[in-house]
Amino acid sequence: MAAGIGGRTVSSAFAPIRLWLLLPSWVVIGFFLLIPVLLILVYSFLTKEFRGGVIWDFTLAAYDQFLFDRGLFGDDPPTIQWTYITIFVRSILQAAVATVLCLLIGFPTAWYIATRAARMRSIWLFLVTVPYWVNLLIRTVSMKFLIRENGPLNEFLLALGIIDSPLEIINTDIAVQLGLFYSYLPFMVLPIYAAVERYNFALSEAGADLYAGRWTIMREIVLPVVKPGIIAGCILVFVPSLGAFLAPDLLGGAKNFMIGSLIEEQFKGQAGNWPFGAASSMILLSMVLVVLFFYARGQAREQV
Amino acid sequence: MVTETKPPAVGIRSACKDYGSFTALRSVSFDISDNEFFTLLGPSGCGKTTLLRMIAGFEGITDGAIFLYGEEIENLPPDRRPVNTVFQNYSLFPHMDVAENVGFGLRMLGWTKGDIAARVKQMIALVKLEDFAHRRPAQLSGGQQQRVALARAMAPRPKVLLLDEPLSALDLKLRQNMREELKALQQETGITFIFVTHDQEEALSMSDRIAVMSAGEVQQIGSPEEIYEFPVNRFVADFIGDTNMLEAEVQQVGEGFVTCQIGDAQLTAVASQAVTQGQKGWLSIRPERLTIASDGLPATVEQTIYLGTDTQILARIEGGLNLRVRAQNDGARLAQGDCIFLNVADGAARFLVE
Structure with a gap:
């Protein structure tokens, strides 16, 4: 326990300065990490435009396309689409x-x-x-x-x-x-x-x-x-x-x-197909996050 | 102490260690008896740790032999030698709790789970860590880690326990307590202890016998009294305790004593070995063996240092030499410039060669 609390000694009077000093890091992380990921997330819920790009209409079509096969004209009863799952596995x-x-x-x-x-x-x-x-x-x-x-x-x-x-x-x-x-x-x-x-x-x-x-x-x-x-x-x-x-x-x-x-x-x-690419990225990202989450939890348990 | 039936716990025979550019040990030979608290004492670089690591098996031997209860062991790897070590920085396994650390050696020896649990419990109780059995080393204080290291090393019932400056990382108060505990543990368990230290006070207070080492050689082996009272050479006298070391020349050789000229005075001293008239050497006089008396060597007080139970007086004798005197505080105060007489206790002055 003693090892875990190091670095907490800065008095609260310094807190505002500390926030300002952290600002550049937050700006960098925000611009290069959070905003791009959010963009991809948003795009994955939009409608595809045929020559690349998107139309701003909310839809789950990209995720649906990833998981289900609805036939050539999209009106058959949905079956599991194995193509992409196989690629993932x-x-x-x-x-x-x-x-x-x-x-x-x-x-x-x-x-x-x-x-x-x-x-x-x-x-x-x-x-x-x-x-x-x-x-x-x-x-x-x-x-x-x-x-x-x-x-x-x-x-x-x-x-x-x-x-x-x-x-x-x-x-x-x-x-x-x-x-x-x-x-x-x-x-x-x-x-x-x-x-x-x-x-x-x-x-x-x-x-x-x-x-x-x-x-x-x-x-x-x-x-x-x-x-x-x-x-x-x-x-x-x-x-x-x-x-x-x-x-x-x-x-x-x-x-x-x-x-x-x-x-x-x-x-x-x-x-x-930008929304489909975005949706695939989000699925990949969530898989990685799940792995990291279990790793972090395992680490935290060991430190007790 | 060595009986005829039982070979010595450890026998060192002409042990040498050569690192090429540096010789750590030059042909060292001695025996350590069963149940003995034996200390290797010396300044850093004297070869004491090298010798301990050779007994443990971490260092190879360049030449010579090491015996453990009559069995030659110098070519066995460390995991095949029935000795255990308490390391200087404890080297506790950080990913195991106290009980797992203490039980590690037993597990490696193939003890059953039940036997391990019982022995671990016993050892943890012995070092009074019952409440900490499931803590990791990082969650313990230095003194507690020290105890875990002791329990871990003693759990497999080693024939000989090796201790590599185990107290040096502790603060003074804790160190003094641990000295008493270590001594008690050794007497309780009857295990032969080989203790390495550079701290002469530690060595004097715990050991049955001490080997004083310097420059890869054993200078003297003896009980704490022998080492302190009858040092065989200048190095030992200087390293153990405080002493006045004066250059001297033998004036006259008597039966069991020599006479030397110190300043303007003649002093009778005990020689540590056979000497001849005119031989140059050193006179060693412990400060506490010098007393202020009504007659003797006339001297002037140069400085006094108050030390609590006693006072250290720096006195200049005729001829310009300074002597340190330890006097018990009995109320009398001396001031700079006071004229006093110093009395040298019988047998207190020793004539030593380099």
Whole structure:
């Protein structure tokens, strides 16, 4: 309890000044976060205009279109529309797999970096972030080039005689996974690195002193203590993976459609349906919020 | 204390620790008896913590051997050594409550749930934390965390308990209370304690025996009285307690004593080892062994410092040397410039070599 009340010592006489000092933050958050989200929310309840844009008529049509199939002319009895739900489920699965993959590779990476000498740590961290100096689109296209049918990867494997015919990676789920993994790995590495770097290795010594073997120490002491970093990394990978559209578009092809691409389509070009895109965004947003809500509640319980 | 049937609790044989650029321990050998409260005392960097960590298994040994009740252990990993440690900053597991912390070692040893619960309850009662069993370490005060660390380390009934400056993070009052409690705990449980500290008062008040260490070597091993009254060299005399350390040269070698010139006066001193005439060294005289008398060394009062139960007097003797004197406060007051005589108690002056 004592740890939780720090920072409450500013006397109430400073309260007005504090409000003024917070104003810039509120303006930024309001303009760039609250207003756009509210706009999307409002748009999701409007009627679509055929060349993009909206007509200011309130309707639930966008949500209805997402969930129900009412036939070609809209007068059949409603049945569940599986197309979009399937895209959502597949997106969640893809994002979950990408998160697990990033965790499996990211944790040992972060551990390795955090346990180097201080000077080497900054070099390794720099190397991890180097790809981020290149635009995501370029990186994704490079990945496409790398794994295509007669790309360097296949030629290399063929030359070594490991495979007889080129692997068909491009336009599969595996390609999408590769893209997501490559795009978001540092988001896993950095928070875990921060947690491991703060970890007090005397705790591991205490574990060994109390008869715990190496794996037990890892499972019972290290992992619980660095858990906040792991969860932060998972959220930072899962959330953008769920809404990603570059990797699925460029690497996954038409049949590996994800939520991000679905939404992107609605706002792009003449065929767009803004209210439908907005509604899809709101559904995606609420799913993310539900996940974060349960996480926050779990955290709050642990702090008691 | 060592009986013929039982090997010593811990036997250190020519233990060395070399870090390449720095030698932490140079061939240290000694035995620690069963049931003993043994203290490794020395300034920081003397190798005391390194030695403790070698016994625990956190540091490898460069050369030599370590025995635990006759069994050679220096190549066992820490989780295979039946010793437990109380860490300097406690290293309590932050995600476990008090009971889980105390029970951790027992769980690792494969005790049954019922046995663990009973032992945890017993240990928590022993350190008087019954009301805090379900608190996390962050919700406890420093003194309470200290108790949890003790209970956690003692729960698996270690053959030897290692304590790495366990009191240094506590405030003075708490530290003094914990000293008494630690001593009582050790006597109650009969576990051999190896206690590391840089605080000589702590060492003197708790230990059965003390090993005074400096620069990776053991300077002297003995009871608190022996260490304090009969230091074997200048370092020990200087490090333990307060003393007047005067440069001296042996004038005359007698039977069991030597005579030295101090200022204009001749002083008889006990030599800590065989010396020869003309040998240079140091005379150590504890301030409380100097008394103000009706005759003796003539001196002038330079300064007095009132310390409550006694007063420290800085007295200049003929020849220009300053001596510190501890005198009980008995109502008499001395002022700067007063002429006094100092009497050196029999056997109080010790001739020491470097």
